[in-house]
Amino acid sequence: MPSPAISLEFFPPKSLQGSFRLWDCIQTLAPLAPDWVSVTYGAGGTTRELTRDAVAAIGREFGLRVAGHLTCVDASREETMQVAREFRRAGVEDIVALRGDPPEGEKNFTAHPDGFADSVELITALAGNGFNVRVGCYPDTHPEAGSAKADIDWLKRKIDAGASEAITQFFFDADTFLRFRDRCADAGIAAPIVPGLLPVENWEKASKFADACGAFIPNDLRAGFDVAARDDRADLFAIAQATELADRLVEEGCDHLHFYTLNRPELTRDVCTALGLAPRPALSRVA
Template identity: 60%
Template sequence: MSAPKVSFEFFPPQNLQASFRLWDTVQTLAPLDPTFVSVTYGAGGTTRDLTREAVATLHKSSGLNVAAHLTCVNATKEETLEIARGFAKAGVKEIVALRGDAPKGESRFTPCAGGFENSVELVKALAETGDFKIRVGAYPDKHPEAASTQADVDWLKAKIDAGADEAITQFFFEAETFLRFRDKCVKAGITVPILPGILPIENWKGTRNFAQRCGTPVPAWLEDAFSKAERDGRSDLLATAICAELCSELMAEGADALHFYTLNRPELTRDVCHALGVTPKVDLQNVA
């Protein structure tokens, strides 16, 4: 089984220390030759300007293929498309188009006056520019606001029909979750690549809380495993083994590309990639 293609998601830095951590993350993972790296928006669009700065800097200085997140939150259609034009002008030709989460203090997303109503509208407008490769989000577990898992599949199909080129899933804990979702997508006529979103478990308590907010079910066996590992001081070893096993199961079922949510903590992602056979790219010109 050949090594998978990999891609990585980064957070934009909000202070000087975070800037150093982002750069360390990039330096650690760039040698693995990712197909692309993405830079997120904060919840409610709170890091819009920071994201633009981070995307432009990474594109210019890292040599990586950088994809910018773009959401519908707290901006008019023209303001959102102006941001997109800025990305295109800077040479960034890939966008992860998302509706975005509700602003802090609000329980549900409400469109801004004059803004895009949803991600389908955003994708359609971006596709009409002809400037970008467009990726969208997908939900192998039911989105908290969706009526059903089938509704999630139908909404993904609408985004693909609007012009999206690929999808990246929310993270999940068991391979069967992704495989069932992929089967439903095939049945719905979705033919574009769907990248499994992988979240290496750096901190179990934080990951469990994050999963609960996202509506991602936490298997009892995983809770039990980390409870025992934390008592024995083996959490890092367990996290690496579980993540590598999940990825291996996905690869055995035909997934040839994996998208890692790094949380700007690269070591575990790097170790998992090495376990999967993704090793640093060697510059033969510099080999004696």
């Protein structure tokens, strides 16, 4: 069975120490030859400039295809498209377009008076300006969606607006993704649906985030991580869990996996190695 293609998500550094961590992460994972990598955009656009600078530096220094994240939160249309133009000047033609989470302290998304009302409007503008646009999707129904069908109908609107593919929120049950993929196909969505995987570096944080975003956690997985933590085998269990999930997805025809690295590269590297992805010489152009 051929090894899958991969893509990787990083987040922008907020300190000098964070910059070193991001660079170490890329140095570790670049030899896996990802198809592309992305840099996230903080809640409320709080890392707008940091994301722009990180995207430019990664492309320049490592020769990787980089996608910048862009959201609708707390910015006018002109401000948002200005960021897109800055991405383009840095040689970036790929954007992950998201509505975005509300700013810290707010429960609900409220569009900027002069901003994009939702992700579909943002996607339409970006695709109309020649960007390759990727979007998010949710195998476990988004907490704000009225139903699973409404969630998929919204995804179809995003694809119809010009998105080239969708990347899922992380999930822990392969059947959850496979059922979702089938429902997308039944709804007439022909664009690739790429599974997003989270090798768990901190189970307490990961499980809280999963609960908050509605991601289903099987009971045996909760129990397994609890036992592994008591036995000081949490990393080994996380690698085994993510590798087993990834292997099942590849068996079911997934030829591309997206990894949420959290700027902690070791688990992602070990999972990819277990899947048969052989490292290549480092790509850094840094002298």
